[in-house]
Amino acid sequence: MTDLDTRLHGLWTPGRGLQLWGHDEEAFAAAVGARLGVPRGDRRLRRRAEVGVLGDAAADGGASDGHAVRRVSVPAIACAPLTAAGVLGELDPRDPSLGPDLRYLVHVLRGLDRWVQAGRVVPELYRADDEWYARWRLVGGEPQRAWLAELAAVMPPVLRGPQLTQPMVVLEDFVAELTDPLARLRIWADPGPEEPSPDDALLRALVTEEEFAGVGGPVASALEKWRESLRAGEPELVLRLVEPDDADELVLVDDSPWRLEVCLCAEGQAPVSVSLRVPDPHAIRIAVRQLSKALTAYPRLQEVPRDPDSMDLLLPVAVVTDLMTYGAEALQAAGVRVLLPRSWSASATLRLRADTPESPASSAISAVGMDQIVDYNWELALGDVVLTATEMAQLVRANADLVRLRGEWVQADAATLAAAARYVAGQPTGPRNLGALFGELTSAAAPPVPVEEVTATGWLGALLDGAHAPEPVPVPVGLRADLRPYQQRGLEWLAYMSGLGLGAVLADDMGLGKTVQLLALLAHERELPAGVRETRPTLLVCPMSVVGNWQREAARFVPGLRVLVHHGTGRLSGDEFVAQVAESDLVITTYALLAKDRAHLCEAGFDRVVLDEAQHIKNHGTAQARAARAVPARHRIALTGTPVENRLDELRSILDFCNPGMLGSAQAFRARFVNPIEREHDAVAVSRLRAITAPFVLRRVKTDPTVISDLPDKLEMTVRANLTAEQAALYRAVVDAMLEQIKDAKGMKRKGAVLAALTRLKQVCNHPAHFHGDGSSVMRRGRHRSGKLALVEDILDGVLGDGERVLLFTQFREFGDLIVPWIRERFDLAEVPFLHGGVSKSRRDGMVEEFQSEDGPPVMVLSLKAGGTGLNLTAANHVVHLDRWWNPAVENQATDRAYRIGQRRDVQVRKLLCVGTLEERVDEMLTGKQELADLAVGVGESWMTELSTDALRDLLMLTEDAVAE
Structure with missing residues (x-):
């Protein structure tokens, strides 16, 4: 979970039921109001719940399965079972505004609803407060146990809660609580007979939720015996896909049929193939009856040849591919189990790997920023396997959707694979600069397959992985301030980025002390050894309203800092101005004068340019933005609490000031990021943009208690x-x-x-x-x-x-x-x-x-x-x-x-x-x-x-x- 996570989440707790929750107060209130009709400001929206989320360390020492879980208090609202069934039933598991935990619960509910629609529910009587009530429950048995076991294996760890509840405990409680409301919703949704008469006590209790008016004990026992008899039924049909037996490492399979075994599986037993050589008439009758249902659900199986010695189907490659893409889902929806090979579908992805030394080949003074030389190469991966050049060439020649790769069968789109292989082969090799690397990541000409990961070694790896401060920076002696921990972290990050010569955006919330962090950086650099210290001053550009504030804060926190304010009708120009700049550590001016005195400022010779309230250059083409980019400097810093006010183009403008060309041209940026995110809310584009920009943006918010704990509400x-x-x-x-x-x-x-x-x-x-x-x-x-x-x-x-x-x-x-x-x-x-x-x-x-x-x-x-x-x-x-x-x-x-x-x-x-x-x-x-992800407003x-x-x-x-x- 991140600070930018505004999705709606769900938690099912045994004994407490469904709780909808979210990290972001405003987004949560809006989502709940839209789906439950709870008005904003309602006291129910002020409730909170404790959930477990993946973190760096578990609150109780970590989970036994290796997941580190920490407790987090979040806004939440509880839903009764009937409400939970209705809400989950209306949600779409493909909706990107839902968290993975809530999408999982929707998926489970849909499976449960299929059991209900298939009639695999039975009535039950139970006693509460000395009264008998009726409810619906699943029949049970091996098929439903197998279904639950598959769901338990893929349950998101967050659903196990802070106490790390066993997945099966959560699932069984979820199913037990929601089967009855789902069945009742189905009863009322389908037109039927009139309401039962008072004499039909059991039926009336199952339909109307009234108390059971009959003699409860005997009826409850009779229902239990009936349920047991239902679970002792006939074996179920299982279709098992078997790969061709071929030992070649990379083969075409056009002429090799795949066997779809027709099996029967009794409860508690392994699937057994139905043989025609040693016929079992009873088993054959059951298999024929159930196979007819499968052929109706997936008609393409009606057209394939059959094995004369068994009921198995022999599938050509085209049908195998279609079965895996569409047919398996249709068969499972009809209640037919399909067993697939362990290794199957794999997506082609690109990976970018870069190698750099532990430290850049430049000192703090000579760093060249985006011109730093790195050695990087593109790789093509199929699933988890990174392909060699020979394998890529073989795959292109094979032009098949089914191949055996390193001893395992893999399905992948042949045309996409070929396009991706040509893309990798067409990339130049050898050392290039960092700007070229980011240029390829942000180019409007997107690769034919997604870029799954960007990894690097050395200093670039530390930058991309978030290790922004490999070495602690001591608190400067000349700094008259006690830095909070996050401010110390900001100082170290700014010093690290300055050492690399890479521009930085310090995007802390308003009020977290960006001023003191920058002044601490200047104080730190003044105390560096003479051979390392930069002698040229820093130019600070800010709104006129805060020029005085910067003067006062500089005098207060770094008394020894030589400050020159370039403002007013009597301001210096020409040689006088250049000479005065050379005698200063910090030159302060305004955005209006940045554009007006651009020529003087370009000639003065600054080591660094800092923009305070950098949203003033959010429009890339304004005179202020052009002037900011024009002033030459080794290092650039943007200070802003709102890197995006209205549109993503503003983020590009600020980052283009810090690291010119990093996000490509304005046209390419709009095609690659702005349009997909702002128009289509493309979560993949958001993720890609954040991955590219994260190393250059340090963002902390006041609402994060790990940042600042003593700020009032x-x-x-x-x-x-x-x-x-x-x-x-x-x-x-x-x-x-x-x-x-x-x-x-x-x-x-x-x-x-x-x-x-x-x-x-x-x-x-x-x-x-x-x-x-x-x-x-x-x-x-x-x-x-x-x-x-x-x-x-x-x-x-x-x-x-x-x-x-x-x-x-x-x-x-x-x-x-x-x-x-x-x-x-x-x-x-x-x-x-x-x-x-x-x-x-x-x-x-x-x-x-x-x-x-x-x-x-x-x-x-x-x-x-x-x-x-x-x-x-x-x-x-x-x-x-x-x-x-x-x-x-x-x-x-x-x-x-x-x-x-x-x-x-x-x-x-x-x-x-x-x-x-x-x-x-x-x-x-x-x-x-x-x-979306707090990027498009x-x-x-x-x-x-x-x-x-x-x-x-x-x-x-x-x-x-x-x-x-």
Whole structure:
């Protein structure tokens, strides 16, 4: 399991039944709400369960079967047997949003349902609380025991729970509990006779779940004897496929028939072939009757020749291949057992193996990053067997789907094998650079078969395996900070990547201390020996709002660091600037000046370029992004809590800054990753992308207790307000005007009209005065004109009454200008600071310092863009989002101004929206949407411009409950 695992999982515990659970709170609540109809916020969704997941070490010393299992507390919800049967029956085991444990339970339930449909269930009476009840149970016997044994052998270890319960114990309890509800669901699903009369006591109890009204003991004994008689029935048919007897290592099998033995298997006995030489009439009658069922289930067997001395079928290669691909499944669905050869189907896969020395052939100063030379080669594997060049040539010449490879029969697609062999043969050999290796992994021209693994030795192996810090880095003497364990790990990783000359993305959650980790790296490098230490400075690029913060943090944590701020109208240029840079360790500038002063910065000579809040270069073609890539440097680092805000292209842009060319061209990246992941939710593409990027991205989240255990809780809630009559009238007018405007409009004109209307609707939901922009009063005759602002008043009453502080975020500066005077007057506050894009750097720094002071103002209003990143505002433990941003990542960044290291109180986050409006409907879409592996998030408002006029009308129209005075 990983931090990015948002799938729905299932656990069956004997005595407790089914529990649905998940790692991600939001994804779990959305999935359960969709499938069980449990509303978000329901107390049942706050329950937790303890499950066992595979880990590095078992909590109780490890499992006896070699699996290391650790206990994890996760959100969970319990399902009664009838509910469990219904939920599992509706799930598709191929659904990638389901975890492997839940897919396994769905598979078991489907098998159980086949037994039920086949009539292999019998009634039983049991006693509970001195009353007799009836239930359905499986007949039992050898076929069902064999079925359970096969399932037990492949049970995912997580289903055994933290106590490592035996698989058969779990399975038997699952079957015992769900047979009865499955049988009852089948009874009610099929139209039948009317409800049994009261005189039919047993039938009535089996159909209606009422108590058994008859004499329980004798009936229970009679039913038990009947069940025993059913289990002593005739032997079952078994079809056993036998390979041709051929000793060649690699042979064509077109002329060698495969024998499908017709066997009978009595309970507790091995299968026995049915002979015609020494005939047993009774066995032959049974075999003929059951074989006819098999021939009906899989008609291709009717066309093949038969052995004259037995009932065996002789299959040509084409039928054997079809049997393995389709027929075996059809036969097993009809209740016919099929025994297959031990070694059978194998998929062709590619493997990439690279060899490097233990250390790269460069020092910390001369490292060349993606130009490092590595020796790598492609290999073709069939199953677990890596093929030699001779074997690949033989397979291509054979052009057969069935071959004997190294003494074992293997089925594989001949055309695919040949294409893969040609691909491997066409790859160049010998040493190449690291950039070429990643270029082949990310090329839009995908190999003909999947790349199963990438392995390496030496320093590249350590990088790919996650061993980012082969040697500990001592805490720098010049660092005035106590590093947390994960921050020490970050320092070691940054130093390791710097030594390799490979760009790095430090993608820790907002508030985990990326600043101090980078400063620790600079302090560490200043203390390296003279022959190793780099003398050129580091260029740090950040938003203007946090330039002052970097100055203060550098002076606080590394007092000896020589810092130059390149900002303001009086900033240096030309030779003066180059000379000053040479006397500095850290040069700080802004994104705006990075593009404007690009020529000066390129000439200055930096060892490293660091981008703070690196999402500022998420658009690859902007002037800022081009300037960042243009500044020459040995090493590059990106700091960001949100490497992906809207689209995967943003991740490529950031990584292309760190390691140019690593993810290929923008066009190739879209074809290989963006389209499969964002459009099709392709889990394989996600896995491939994560494997490629993981060595260059270090990601830690605050919710992981192994990262930080002393951060308080964060409670997020959506708070709904009604519109006033005035707001409702304006809302309807905007919608009607837009629908009239787009009636005949097309293209960009239509899109522009829709987007403009969306903005106006947001303004209406905020306040009529915000929509009109006429400077009218917030309230009228003592009553609120906005339901949302009335809600804000209630929230502030509570927060200020408790002596706490609050941050109010809005995406509209005009709305902030409207409410700040009202808040100041309504709550008698001397000052309510409003941080927005028009505030100067010095004033920003002063606002933050004043708010963080012990007697600072209790309320601060911030625009989402200007105040959503880079600020430390832990004096507040309440965050209110006044108007919803359609990108949750942006809202989360703003929330993290308060929810970060240094926060000692639980943080309450309120997201306001208006009932029955566009705000509520889009919120439902955002919160109910499960993003794949946390990589692809919402794409903003643009999707709404593509809706039809009828769909837009349905989306934007007010509901009946929208208005309240």
